[in-house]
Amino acid sequence: MFLRVVPWVLFAIYVVVLGSVENARAGDEIVVYSARNEHLIKPLFDAYTAETGIEIKYITDKAGPLLQRLKAEGADTPADLFIAVDAGNLWQAAEEGLLSTVDSTLLNVNVPAHLRDPDDRWFGLSVRARTIVYNPTKVRPADLSSYEALAEDQWVGRVCLRTSKKEYNQSLVAMMIADLGEAATEKVVRGWIKNLATDVFTSDTTMMESIAAGQCDVGIGNTYYFGRIMLDNPKTPLALFWPNQKDRGVHVNISGAGIARYAKHPEEAQRFLEWLSSIKAQNLFADGNLEYPVNPSVEPHPIVASWGDFKESMINVSQAGELQSDAVRLMDRAGYA
Numbered sequence: 078m079f080l081r082v083v084p085w086v087l088f089a090i091y092v093v094v095l096g097s098v099e100n101a102r103a104g105d106e107i108v109v110y111s112a113r114n115e116h117l118i119k120p121l122f123d124a125y126t127a128e129t130g131i132e133i134k135y136i137t138d139k140a141g142p143l144l145q146r147l148k149a150e151g152a153d154t155p156a157d158l159f160i161a162v163d164a165g166n167l168w169q170a171a172e173e174g175l176l177s178t179v180d181s182t183l184l185n186v187n188v189p190a191h192l193r194d195p196d197d198r199w200f201g202l203s204v205r206a207r208t209i210v211y212n213p214t215k216v217r218p219a220d221l222s223s224y225e226a227l228a229e230d231q232w233v234g235r236v237c238l239r240t241s242k243k244e245y246n247q248s249l250v251a252m253m254i255a256d257l258g259e260a261a262t263e264k265v266v267r268g269w270i271k272n273l274a275t276d277v278f279t280s281d282t283t284m285m286e287s288i289a290a291g292q293c294d295v296g297i298g299n300t301y302y303f304g305r306i307m308l309d310n311p312k313t314p315l316a317l318f319w320p321n322q323k324d325r326g327v328h329v330n331i332s333g334a335g336i337a338r339y340a341k342h343p344e345e346a347q348r349f350l351e352w353l354s355s356i357k358a359q360n361l362f363a364d365g366n367l368e369y370p371v372n373p374s375v376e377p378h379p380i381v382a383s384w385g386d387f388k389e390s391m392i393n394v395s396q397a398g399e400l401q402s403d404a405v406r407l408m409d410r411a412g413y414a
């Protein structure tokens with residue numbers, strides 16, 4: 078009798094215990110690996126938890142180490158969602174089979190087609206415009222026209238650039254290759270290097286500070302760094318220029334996300350990703366870093382809106398990944414450190 082009862086008791090305990098573990102796993106948490114800074118994403122996690130009760134666990138690091146970690150963990154990874162701050166990194170994650178395909182009408186409506194993976198493995202959540210920054214005491218807007226024109230002789234000794242090691246510049250050059258072809262792009266990059274006023278910078282901020290200080294007159298940077306500097310000191314002699322308005326438009330990149338291939342909570346992760354692209358979350362996502370919402374129904378922060386409207390490049394940002402290694406080799410050949 079005893080021997081016949083015990084297995085049933087054990088089975089009942091097994092069902093109860095495992096059942097509750099399954100429930101907790103199914104509904105109560107999402108695990109995020111994020112290359113977007115903690116101070117920018119934590120408010121979104123908190124807002125989502127407040128709204129849904131779902132806890133969000135996360136680690137933040139640079140995209141490279143996070144991708145290495147995802148790869149090493151394989152099917153055992155706890156990660157549900159990967160967040161990056163550059164289209165090239167998202168493309169890389171998808172290329173290495175680390176992301177799964179997401180079939181979502183909401184994401185397709187909320188995220189314009191050129192700002193998401195053509196194969197639905199990652200989606201832009203904010204837009205980062207990389208544009209021309211100049212010192213208005215030394216340059217007239219009429220002197221400016223395109224990224225390409227910064228290679229012309231009138232800019233000898235007047236250009237500042239951030240290092241080619243930064244993925245933002247690799248993506249910029251990759252997107253130029255997509256539009257102009259490799260030979261024309263190389264000519265432009267060689268021209269930029271010929272025109273440099275000084276060594277390349279390790280950050281957009283120090284580059285822009287050098288432009289303001291008069292070490293050089295013009296450079297290329299992300300608008301949110303400009304925004305931070307101007308918030309700190311509105312009298313800083315810096316201004317934005319929107320290049321290439323008669324052709325492909327301003328180079329844009331994205332901060333975005335994809336669902337990990339071996340996610341343990343793929344449905345919860347998808348609902349969270351959809352929520353991030355929604356009207357109610359988009360300002361919280363973009364405004365904290367003075368970026369542009371990806372959802373066309375959402376207005377940017379008033380400070381960002383004050384920089385004016387511009388035409389952006391409509392080339393799919395996946396090209397930043399496809400052509401990234403070509404871009405890196407090209408910049409190397411051109412002597413861009």
Ligand code: FE
Nearest residue numbers: 162245281299
């Ligand atoms: Fe940045």
